[in-house]
Amino acid sequence: MTDQELAFQWDADHRLAATTALASGVLVLLGTALVFSVGMGPIEALIAGQPAAPFGVTVLGGLLLIVDVALLAFVVALAHAFTEGRSFGLTVTTAVASLATAAAAGVHLTWAHLATSPETEAPAQVTQFATWLAVNLWMLPLFGLLVGATLAALALALRHSPFRFARRIGTASAVIGALLLLLAPFSGFGPEQPAFIAVAAIMLSTGAISVLLLVALVRLGLLLAGSRRRASVPVG
Numbered sequence: 001m002t003d004q005e006l007a008f009q010w011d012a013d014h015r016l017a018a019t020t021a022l023a024s025g026v027l028v029l030l031g032t033a034l035v036f037s038v039g040m041g042p043i044e045a046l047i048a049g050q051p052a053a054p055f056g057v058t059v060l061g062g063l064l065l066i067v068d069v070a071l072l073a074f075v076v077a078l079a080h081a082f083t084e085g086r087s088f089g090l091t092v093t094t095a096v097a098s099l100a101t102a103a104a105a106g107v108h109l110t111w112a113h114l115a116t117s118p119e120t121e122a123p124a125q126v127t128q129f130a131t132w133l134a135v136n137l138w139m140l141p142l143f144g145l146l147v148g149a150t151l152a153a154l155a156l157a158l159r160h161s162p163f164r165f166a167r168r169i170g171t172a173s174a175v176i177g178a179l180l181l182l183l184a185p186f187s188g189f190g191p192e193q194p195a196f197i198a199v200a201a202i203m204l205s206t207g208a209i210s211v212l213l214l215v216a217l218v219r220l221g222l223l224l225a226g227s228r229r230r231a232s233v234p235v236g
Contacts, residue, residue, distance in 0.1 A: 001162070003163050003164055004223060004226045006162055007226060010227055013080075015224070015227065017077045017080040018077070018220060018224050020077040021081055022217060022221055024070040027067075027070040028067055028070045028071055028074060029214075031063050031067040035064060039060040042056040043131055046127060046128060047128055049128060057112060057115045061111070061112030061115075064104075064112075065108055065109070068104045069101065069105075072097050075150060075154060076090075076093065078220070079157040079158065082158055082163050083157055083158065083161055084162070088156075089154075089156035089158070092153040092156060092157070093150065093153040093157045096153045097153070100147050100149075103137075103140075103143050108134055111130040111134040114127045115127060138187065138201050139201075141185050141186075141187060142184075144180055144183065145181060145184045145185070147184075147209075148178070148180030148184055151173040151174070151180065152174060152178065152181065154169075154170065154177075155170040155177065157170070158170030158173070165219050165223075169215075176208045176209065179200075179204055187201035
């Protein structure tokens with residue numbers, strides 16, 4: 001059977017998971033675009049050692065948290081949409097993705113607190129570093145390891161999927177995840193770390209994962225559209 005024919009057989013739970021994955025993936029794209037457009041003002045000011053408007057920092061912190069949670073929802077919903085039953089791979093994917101989300105949200109919340117609470121009397125260098133880290137999480141080896149493990153777990157969940165497209169996504173996730181797991185321990189910020197490893201980790205995290213996200217969203221949207229058209233056709 002083709003992927004579209006399999007999508008015609010989705011029950012309400014799988015169709016809801018696919019819809020959730022599509023909506024959360026679009027939210028990730030929109031949120032990221034806003035962060036790197038209107039949200040760069042407070043970031044540039046704080047990195048330069050200048051004060052930033054608390055409202056702007058709060059809005060940016062909220063956007064970052066929305067993206068964090070939307071990524072979690074996308075990964076978990078995608079795994080559920082293309083797997084049958086409650087597989088071990090789905091459980092591992094949910095658990096590891098939740099840890100990665102908690103790590104990202106923790107960094108972003110800490111940064112927002114430091115940047116909007118001058119009464120903490122934190123040194124300017126601490127706020128600058130927290131700001132840099134908030135937008136360069138890939139330089140945090142633990143976060144890179146968690147994301148790599150999340151992609152590897154997603155591959156585990158999708159490897160036996162009846163959908164050919166899902167198996168291909170799983171294979172790509174396994175390759176990207178394995179590379180991140182290899183590079184992440186050496187990608188931390190420090191003079192002893194080779195620069196090319198940090199560049200490779202950034203390219204993998206921002207480039208390869210972005211392409212994976214876009215491809216998954218386009219294909220998922222097509223499958224959902226076909227499934228809904230089929231469901232709307234009267235029987236007989």
